[in-house]
Amino acid sequence: MTVQTFVMSADLAIAISLAAVSITALRSGRRPRHMRSWLLFAVGSLTLVAHSALDGLAGQADAAALFELLTLALFATGFVLLYGSERDQLRDIETRAEHDITTGLLNREAFHRAVAALLHRPNRSPAAIAVVDLDGFKAVNDSRGHPTGDKVLELVASAIRANLRPRDLAGRYGGDEFVVYLDACDVENALRIMERIRAVVAGITRASGTAVTASVGLAVSSEGEGFDELLQDADLALLEVKREGKDQLRLAGATRPAG
Secondary structure (H helix, E strand, O other): OHHHHHHHHHHHHHHHHHHHHHHHHHHOOHHHHHHHHHHHHHHHHHHHHHHHHHHOOOOHHHHHHHHHHHHHHHHHHHHHHHHHHHHHHHHHHHHHEEEEOOOOOHHHHHHHHHHHHHOOOOOOOOOOEEEEEEEEEHHHHHHHHHHHHHHHHHOOOOOOOOOOOOOEEEEEEEOOOEEEEEEEEHHHHHHHEEEEEHHHHHHHHHHHHOOOOEEEEEEEEOOOOOOHHHHHHHHHHHHHHHHHHOOOOOEEEOOOOOO
16 A cells, blocks of 8 residues: 555545534534534535545646645634634533522622632722522512512512622522622712612512512621621621511611611
């Protein structure tokens, strides 16, 4: 077997293998983002066969070279599209892993990680963490079912999102409890934002016929205070609200509700 014949045989084997893999991928129908890539691989396998056939014929050097360039272009484009698709898919997986399915807000772990990093910045401005707990949510779940409860959670998440600034963060901490991070926010502005959220939650849930209210505990950071300390202070403020009748906002360290 000559070297040229061996190369032609190898090209043909590669082409057949690529065609088989491409056809299998195209027929699976499970990953539509990859279809263009595998279609290019399938066409590339055909141009590779054409290149091998022409390369062995006298006077067909130019045509063989053209098919060789076309094959390389098809494979290169296919791999670029395949890489981009995989990258987008990984980004989507990461996004889904960081967000609560029902509300679309950050989940507990993602919120903790993001806010802890923000609070760890040197020379940062004062910031605040608020814990929002829904009053009467369990009764809604028990009497009207979990689908209605999920709708309430979605409404509350929308109310929180609509009243935050672009640099703020919000998450669902579990059950009917939400957390809010207010970046570069002093006490006065933090109270104003969270009181507005509390009032909007009551208004939109009442309009939907579920009449759920929100109790809010708020803590504003001093220099060097970390995530765990702020969250604990906000939790303690929330407990005070729950003891005193719910549907109120309390600032940690205050002697009476702020709302």
